Amino acid sequence: MENDYPLNSLEQVFSDLTPGEEYLIPVSSSTRFFNYLVDLVGMLVFGFLFGIFLATMGAEEILNKMPNQLLGIFLLFSYYVLLEGITGRSLGKLVTGTKVVTLEGEEPSLNTIVKRTLCRLIPFEAFSFLTSNQSGWHDRFSKTMVVRIRK
Template sequence: MVNSTYIIDDKLLVSGGKRFLNYILDIIFILITVFVLAIVLAILASIFGWQGFLIWMRSMSDLDGQLVFVGTSILYYIFFEGIFGRSVAKFITGTIVVNENGLKPDFGTIVKRTFCRLIPFDALSFLGSRGWHDSISDTYVVNRKALGEELKMFHEFNLIGVKEIS
């Protein structure tokens, strides 16, 4: 009997260097998002007379800024990885988040993965192996093109010996 369930091969896992590049690019895009949102919200606050909000924006503390960054990061990753299976950085580097079967993880898994990123020193966990937000959420970051070729070959191999239905 042929195994019809594909399991991710470790050779498809993205290198630590590419993971680091994804991390840096995502931080840049999150900061751009925060900047654009701040401009849009400031314009809306000016138009609608939300003086309290404008005062808060002008006098934000470091803690306020960090909370805005963390909140934006959570929304960024849940939005992009939840819908596309990839963040903006992963689009650029040609990588994708998948489950152990090479499929897009369900939304709950993406939410779990995103909140695992808040674990202190999560970024450093990649120095050893897959990293905590991958291992805890049972997700993998792989090269998208190589995964597509691997899945195609796997499914074609499983068709060997199967009778065609006319």
């Protein structure tokens, strides 16, 4: 199979692109990792605030009876579905100027965000980034990607 582009340099690859047109280019693995670290801190803060909320409502016994794994799943699911479902961006994506889009470049539906978030719960999902450049299973199974927002 013959390539349409001689891949001698990135300049040659992008020479046919129309100026001013927006292109979906997935962000780097290092940006994705930084997003993860910021989101991890965001989920911890979210969990802390949720605990304070329950304590002020007199419902701290809910936390005492709930298994830690179930609480973690609830917090992860709530964090990502609320933020990405409403804005397409988690705190990490907000900090790095990135956003979740479908492979066609459109805003993902709430169902897509739920599917993406459920895929994060697959054991060892974080290691799926080792087998691919910039996408994990939660990207591939939900047919989404993270791109830089151009202004």
